Every structure is written in C-alpha cells, then in structure tokens.
Amino acid sequence: MPAAERSSSDDIVKQVRELSEAVAVDISGDVDLHRSPALRETLAKLIDANPARLVLNLSEVGYMDSSGVATLVEALQRIQRKQGRLLLHSLSPRVQSIFEIARLESIFEIYPSEDEALRA
Amino acid sequence: MGKNNMGRRENLSIHSNPVELRQVRSAIEAGGARVGFNKKDCHAIALAVDEALANVIKHAYSGAQDKKIEIEIEELNEEIKQQGLKINIRDFGKAVEISKIKGRELTDIRPGGLGVHIRRKVMDEVVFECPPSGGTLLQMVKYRRNEQKRKG
Numbered sequence: 001m002p003a004a005e006r007s008s009s010d011d012i013v014k015q016v017r018e019l020s021e022a023v024a025v026d027i028s029g030d031v032d033l034h035r036s037p038a039l040r041e042t043l044a045k046l047i048d049a050n051p052a053r054l055v056l057n058l059s060e061v062g063y064m065d066s067s068g069v070a071t072l073v074e075a076l077q078r079i080q081r082k083q084g085r086l087l088l089h090s091l092s093p094r095v096q097s098i099f100e101i102a103r104l105e106s107i108f109e110i111y112p113s114e115d116e117a118l119r120a
Numbered sequence: 121m122g123k124n125n126m127g128r129r130e131n132l133s134i135h136s137n138p139v140e141l142r143q144v145r146s147a148i149e150a151g152g153a154r155v156g157f158n159k160k161d162c163h164a165i166a167l168a169v170d171e172a173l174a175n176v177i178k179h180a181y182s183g184a185q186d187k188k189i190e191i192e193i194e195e196l197n198e199e200i201k202q203q204g205l206k207i208n209i210r211d212f213g214k215a216v217e218i219s220k221i222k223g224r225e226l227t228d229i230r231p232g233g234l235g236v237h238i239r240r241k242v243m244d245e246v247v248f249e250c251p252p253s254g255g256t257l258l259q260m261v262k263y264r265r266n267e268q269k270r271k272g
Contacts, residue, residue, distance in 0.1 A: 033174045034138035063145070065170050066234035094163050101164065101241050102234050 012038045014060065016046065022053035022087075022118060028060040031068030039068070043075040052084055055117050059090035064098050076108065085109065089117040128195040136177045136211075137185040144191055145170055151193045152205050156264055165262050168242040169207055171235035172258055180213030180256060188212055196261075204244070204263035212255035218248050 012035045014028040023046055031039055046054060054075070058064075076086045089111040091099070099105045111117040132147060134140040145166040152162035173189065181187040194206040239246055245261040 030142065032138065032141060032170070033177065034141070063142075065167060065174065066238060067174065069234060093160070097160060097163060098167060098238075101167070101238055 013042045019055075019118070022055050023049075023051040024055045024057065024114065024118075026057045026060065030063040031061055031071070032063060032065045033067045036065075036067040036071045040071045040074065043071065044078065047075060047079045047082065047084070050082055050084065051079075053087060054079055054084065055087045055089065055114065057090055057114055058088055058095055059092070061092065061095050064095045066098070066102070069098055069102055069104065072108070073104070087111060087117040087120060089114050128197060130193045132191040132193070134189050134191065135185060136181045136187040136189055136213075138174070138177060141170055141173055144173060147191075147193060148205070148207065151195055152262075155195050155197065155203060155205055157205070157262075161262070161264075164242045165205060165207075168239045168260065168262075169209070171238050172209055172260065175235055176209065176211045176213065176256075180211045180216065182214070196263075202263065204261055206259070206261045209258040209260075210251075210255065212253075215250045215254065216248055216256045216258075218250075 012027060012029060012031070014026040016026075017024040025043075025046065027039065029035065043054070056072075061068075072086070072088070079086050087109045090113060091110060096105075099108070099110070109117075109120060111120060130147060130151060132144060134144060148166040148169050149162040152165050153159075157165065169191075173191075176189055177183065177185075188211075190208075190210040192206075192208040192210075194208075196202050196204045196206055239260070242262065243260045244263050245259070247259040249257040249259070251257055
C-alpha cells in the first residue's frame, strides 16, 4: 500500500501516507476553533504539492465545528482549482451531523471507508 | 474555569480562549442528557453553543484570549411541554450589532459564515440583548420534542 509513510509533528494530523495515486491523511482529535488553523496549514501545504487525490480519514475526529468545516471547504476549493479531488471517509455520526446541518454532504465526496475512497 | 452547580442550573465562567470551549461542550452535552435529549440533539446543542462562543471570541473580543465569558445552563424540567435546555451566554466585549447578524445562503459554498445558520437551525429560541453595562447577553433555548420524552 504505502509508497512512503511519515508522521506529522502536528498532532491534529496523525499520519500522512503517500500512495501511488493519492495522499492519505489520518486526522485525529477535535477539529475546532483551537485546532482548525493547524489543519488548514497542513492541508494547504499538501495541496500545494499537487496530489491528484487527497484522501482524509476522519474516523478519529470526535468533534468538528464550523471552523473545521470551513477548513475542509477551503481545501476542497483549493484542490479543485488544481484539478485534484478531495475525498473524505469514515465520518463518525457526530461529524456527519454537522455536514447535514450545514447541508454540505452533496458538496464533498464522502465514503464509508478508505478502501472505497481509494477505489472511487 | 470556575464552576458552580445549583440544582438544575450550572454556571460556568471561562476565558475567551478556544482551548476552554471543549469543557463547555461537555457541560452542555451532560445537561442535555439529564433533560432527556438524545445523543444527536445533545451534540447539536453543544455545537450551536460552541458556534456562539466562537463568535464571541472572534467578534466581541476580536480574538483576545483573556476576556471573560459567563455561561449559564438551565435545565427546564417543570412542565413536559417546556422541557429543554436554556443557555445564556454573557460577554463584556464589543456589543453585537443585531441588525448585522446574517448567516450566508447555504448555496453560497465558501469557507465561513455557517455559525449563524447552525444556531438558527438547532435552537428554538435565540434572543440577543445589549445590557446597559455593555457587552451582549445571548439567550438560547432548545425544547425537547414529544418523541424524546424520558421513559419512566
């Protein structure tokens, strides 16, 4: 699977894996007003490297507020400008609910698992 | 963070530091569960309160992290039709200009501007007051729906 693995020093990003046709990112903990800026910065750097697909694992995200959603919307728009794709997977019910409240489920590509996101 | 339990009311005093919001979310979810809200609604109420506090930090206090915010959580239990959770948020910063509170259209896909929408979508009552002593008092209420009446 991974062509290369590296750990991030920023604890909101637990791991970044460079796969053959995607970059997979494991995000961990709350994505809120306090921690969103770190995620925003990390995602911007990753997208600047022009991945064809950025696959975000949200299985270990216990809480996300509108600043977290805004971070993902910004990342989506940034990668789309570069003709890339942002894919999300393994959302907990709590995280899923904010996408529903904000009516953003149709804007993002959301999958139940990493395998399904990578096959998409 | 100060904490004072008074039966069905809980008073929290926090600084305008995003790190402290997590403790408020926990208190809201615990209060919601005691009143009988299901997990999804407890989470939604905590999210709405979190968004309101984020707005206080960003707008009333312009990002300063050492200012005071007082939160009162009242569990409404006396009448079944009025069961729910009432949350008052008091800040002492720049008074909100009520006429300028406006959420963005959800069809306008861009980062930011979702907090007002979330608050309105989740809560049943949202009232802003500007006390004479300055700052803003935000009062929000979420009532339980009939299907969530506590068993027993």
